[in-house]
């Protein structure tokens with residue numbers, strides 16, 4: 001294998017994507033390990049290597065002497081051509097062994113547009129794509145984890161099982177069970193039936209789905225002893241949860257080229273469009289001592305000169321300033337940049353800004369998400385215009401000249417006024433800058449990015465229709481015309497991708513055929529604009545007799561059985577309905593720290609969240 | 611403060627690491643090694659590292675040079691030891707000197723090349739017998755066809771079975787530079803028969819004055 005690879009690696013771009021050998025990679029003797037896990041990221045190396053969850057689980061599994069986890073990424077087109085031409089199967093980077101020989105082939109589901117890449121990787125590996133064609137041999141077990149598992153139904157027919165929620169404990173429990181049962185000679189279906197008894201493990205082949213005549217789901221019925229509802233896993237003591245001291249240090253530059261400490265999990269905000277804000281509940285944080293110790297260890301072992309304190313909203317950490325003070329004493333001495341990728345507008349203080357600019361000055365990003373206060377109340381994005389202006393002023397005083405503003409279009413209840421509001425808000429930022437007598441030298445650059453809203457499961461907007469494409473295009477045009485200043489740049493997404501995303505996010509099992517059809521007709525790496533082909537997707541819907549609008553653009557009743565209703569992410573349906581009603585009434589919900597809104601996520605803690 | 615020149619090998623999987631990536635990899639290795647590296651002054655201090663001569667992707671080497679400045683003097687073996695503990699497989703420091711020459715002094719480099727195939731030694735002879743060898747070469751003004759024959763010296767050549775083992779000397783450095791890959795693809799076109807490139811390794815760097823570069 002190694003020999004064969006060597007003769008082709010010089011013919012591809014960035015060959016070090018395909019040969020492993022990085023500092024921090026874990027190599028074991030395969031004769032001495034019991035269970036081998038191929039951790040597959042359904043995108044190319046440069047993207048997958050940036051992913052924090054993979055780094056955590058890679059190290060966690062490898063801590064166990066007799067288990068070996070390796071990395072697998074999707075090849076870029078140039079490499080795929082060579083692999084198919086030369087008969088090189090998909091292999092893992094550490095051992096260069098074919099993925100097909102592994103016990104577990106585990107994918108992480110980070111975004112819907114990666115689904116076709118999964119099918120392509122299974123095919124490249126020589127593993128049957130449909131679960132039912134894998135036979136009774138226990139290996140390889142094709143599994144998946146990650147946020148999109150909250151509605152895994154479109155992928156149900158391709159996977160043996162899904163791992164719901166946080167993987168730090170359940171992954172090892174699953175591997176232990178596998179080792180025991182394999183050694184006793186168990187078959188695939190015997191193992192799957194047993195695995196379904198582990199909390200957080202969903203085995204889709206053990207559930208029968210029935211549909212109404214109108215295409216909506218009628219019922220999901222478990223077979224045998226499979227639980228009627230599968231609940232996600234949560235780490236209760238987050239301060240003590242396993243965290244790696246070393247990561248694999250890539251040779252090539254990757255998307256997020258730095259080490260990061262996950263300072264908190266969950267979010268106190270409850271923005272109604274944001275799936276992550278609900279999926280990762282409840283809010284839990286690490287102590288400053290833990291954060292600093294983990295940060296130091298990572299810097300020392302990896303040699304990176306950038307450390308990021310990451311989470312959904314780092315400034316919500318209750319002891320952030322204290323943490324920053326301690327961390328900065330260390331990083332400044334060692335010429336390490338400290339970055340905080342997710343700061344919020346409203347509690348972004350002068351002293352926090354001083355601390356991060358002491359190390360590095362770069363552009364600032366804010367996400368007001370909607371152009372008017374009315375619509376921000378609807379989506380519960382509790383940021384006021386004054387707060388935004390105050391923060392921009394602090395930033396401009398600090399010498400920043402680049403501001404990025406993120407918005408969404410097609411939000412529930414949105415009107416043309418809300419769209420014009422986006423341009424107005426950007427204009428106010430421009431005026432603020434030019435009204436400052438002692439503003440920084442250089443030109444101001446305000447960029448607006450407006451994505452199309454995609455309703456997601458487990459959010460209060462899971463009932464909402466996605467806005468039709470024609471209407472989105474009309475509104476994009478309104479925004480373009482409303483922007484007057486040359487200092488403001490607008491970028492907007494292709495809306496076909498958003499519709500496909502919306503279909504897959506809230507889709508059911510019947511979509512498996514669509515995915516297969518798209519893949520068979522050459523579709524994969526669909527998250528890359530150059531490979532996404534809307535025509536291929538719409539043709540596949542046609543072939544399968546399914547209507548994308550049924551999934552994406554239809555309002556769903558509160559009573560409708562959702563394809564994912566047998567999956568429990570600990571936020572209750574009643575809570576989501578309450579929040580949906582409040583959204584339409586334009587009533588905000590305070591943060592979890594101010595007042596519990598009763599979502600139900602605290603049940604795993606056995607106490608109140610705060 | 612003292613400058614050191616570290617001589618290291620780049621072999622195995624490391625031949626797929628580009629020069630830019632090697633630079634980044636070495637920066638991190640120095641940071642991991644705990645060596646008292648010197649940082650530049652100013653608002654964005656960075657670790658000072660310099661590579662006198664780049665190596666192209668796909669070529670091995672046993673004689674790469676990297677210059678580093680330490681804030682204090684250290685025994686040379688100790689520098690090697692610390693760095694090697696932090697380097698990935700395929701990168702290995704084996705010597706440390708006080709730099710004698712500068713980048714501008716570099717004049718040429720020696721390569722060991724092993725090719726495998728039928729009738730290669732005759733092909734190489736006829737390749738060299740040509741008056742001109744026109745090959746496309748990267749220049750500052752983009753790709754250009756130039757005559758590489760005058761730049762190509764075969765210091766030694768012998769065969770072992772179906773293997774042709776060559777020792778080549780090619781110009782290297784700021785003034786004139788010829789990539790061994792350019793020579794091999796020109797030979798490929800000339801030979802017009804299939805062969806495998808088993809090994810391409812830079813074995814020594816020389817100064818314009820003929821002395822070994824260190």
Ligand code: SF4
Nearest residue numbers: 592596597598599609
């Ligand atoms: S239980 Fe209450 S405090 Fe906890 S996450 Fe849900 S709403 Fe927030």
